[in-house]
Amino acid sequence: MITRRGWGAILGALLALLLGVAALNPVVLAVATGLFVFLAIEISRFHVAYGGLGDDSIHAERLPLPARLPANSELVAGVDLRYDGRAPAWIALSDVVPEAFPVTVGPPRTVARVEPGGTLRLRYAFRPSLRGAYVLGPVGVAILDPLGLSRIVLRPPASRRAATVVPAAIVAPHVRPGLALFSREALGIDLPRRGYGTEFRSLRPYQPFDDVRHMAWKRSRPPTYFVREFEQESRQTVLAVLDLTPSMGAGLAGESALDRSVEAASVLAALVARQGEDRIGLATVSDGIFQFLEPRRAGELTLVRLGDNLAMVAPRPGEFHLPKLLDELRERLTSPTHVYLFSTLTGPMTGLHPAVVQFRRKGHRLRTFVPRLSAFYPEPEETTGLAALDWARAQERRRLDWTLHVTRSEGIVAQAFDRRGANGVVLRAYGAPRGGLGA
């Protein structure tokens, strides 16, 4: 194609020719003719040399990039472009990077002269800063005319790459830099492996798959047989519950209450995976339960599933209702579960006491982590809104105090966290049932 500069040159040369003809002066006409001929031949020559380049003339290949990118990490991406044209060419190579990925090293574009059979390598580093699903690319390739009169743009196929930004704790279990910061000594927690439990829980009717060594012979009367069940302390079931109501969206992008809750939930999942025997699930809530991933053994695939879902978690319209949530969870959870609830608890609390009683009767335990929303409000850039912000923060602190008071009076463990995150409180809470510090 001819660039705007090229069209301008043709137009200018034509006007100059027109002036030359109107002047009836052979010298001026000769000058104008020479200039026009030069421009026209340059444009034609470029298109004859490079216009026939097709898809087989360039081969773009992306550097391997993980399908799941850890949030707030720094990664190197790049494209290798092999050029199989007939003549050397000035090639511009550019990659489209989502706005959520600030580029930290080098612009994602380069220009160089490439010989036939040569390779152009584009490299840059970026920082996936926001959770979600994104697409890197497409790659843009342009053959440039050094004079800027013409350009040929090519779109190599298969130049896009889907990438999901997941919480860092989910990705790369052998690295997990987030967890490495919290050593057992630093936090004073202990995560012992106790093996199978020994504390008696109840009797239940015998099933064909039960081990006969657990048969309660003294309680059994033919044809009815019973087996003894024990508390399995090292095989805990954990469910992370995230409140998606709009109040959780308070804060800056990437640092909102929901973002911090997602980070903490992913740390929890990573902790459970480190135990190797526990089970982990996920539920998200707005008006009711919106998403429910049944607790499963925290293996690789479970982490992938959790990571993909945590990556896409976003606020939804609705009202949070804690008693209703407890009732729904009671119906869905089949075994005693540690429920870690991340919520602002802004909804009505009517009927909380009976719901909590029945929830506990099933053997479930509830821990709530409540964001201090007043600490999530960003500071205004001007001083004009300070008074209103102070008033809003005071109101929010009062509401939080009341909420914590109500939940704690029901015997629910409730802990607050601010914009720095909930990782620390979650680590302590997870260590508590395993013999660590009390929550």
Add this chain to the structure above:
Amino acid sequence: MNRARFALLALLPAAGYASYEGARSVGPWGLAAAIGVGAALLPLLGLARDDLDVLGWIPGLFLGTVLFVLCGVTVSPIPGPLAGLIGGWAVAAPLFAAIAAIGSDRAPGRRVFLLVLALLAGLAVLAVASAGPAGSPGTFAQAFAQVPKRQALALATVLTGGSSLSAPFLAVPVLPYDALALLAGAGGLVGLLALPGEGEPEAIGHDLRRPDVPEGTYRSLLVEGRSRLAEATPNERPTSAEPAAIVSLFAAALAALGSLLGASFDPDWLIAGTATLVIALLAAILLSLKLPRRPGARQRPRPATGAAPAGEPL
């Protein structure tokens, strides 16, 4: 000064010569005429300082507009210092257009047009000067403004089969100016070979964003990442035109010589020959744009949108 501007300095001798001849033909010079000359030369400021570029053009453009509007409406003498102002500007008009051509180094089309316009302005000044000494700058300005009208009449005569001897652009001393004009044309050609300045030649349809994080403020790459960054092809810009551009240069010079030879042997065919050449070259450009691309084997498509493929290892 970049190379495009440097090459176009070859335009200054022709413009300077025409202005010199014009100044010699004007009678008494007053302060107003000197200011008019200064207004025409003021755009020189813009060559030195880009921030003053627009300011330099305003007085000259104003005087040029006043000259052609007033003299187009009336043929009566313009009274007072205004006559001196526009007379001085008319004398220096070739330099005014030449400076404009030199300054437009980022737009080759504008440069080509202004180059030819400067040559024509020089011809007009020489035509007025060759008609005899003007009494005052105002008289010179009036005669200068009448040149396009007289030239249009001559052109109409030629197109209807008459003689072109009355054309004002033909009534100029041939040798010095024509030689200088050819020199200016050669400078213009060389100027076209100069590369664009600080523009973004890599702009290929995407919105180009500057990095949000300045380099050096955030580094967490491990050794492997750093070594991958080091693999990058260094970013470079073209420093000169392709060697093959010499072919276009020779062709342009041949066309110009051919045009001159054609004019000397058979002037009647000059316009028809030029028109044929233009049409042929425009057709060549259009044909080269329609060249078929080589078909290629499509690469296997990868997922373009949506989340990462499920079950892929971490």
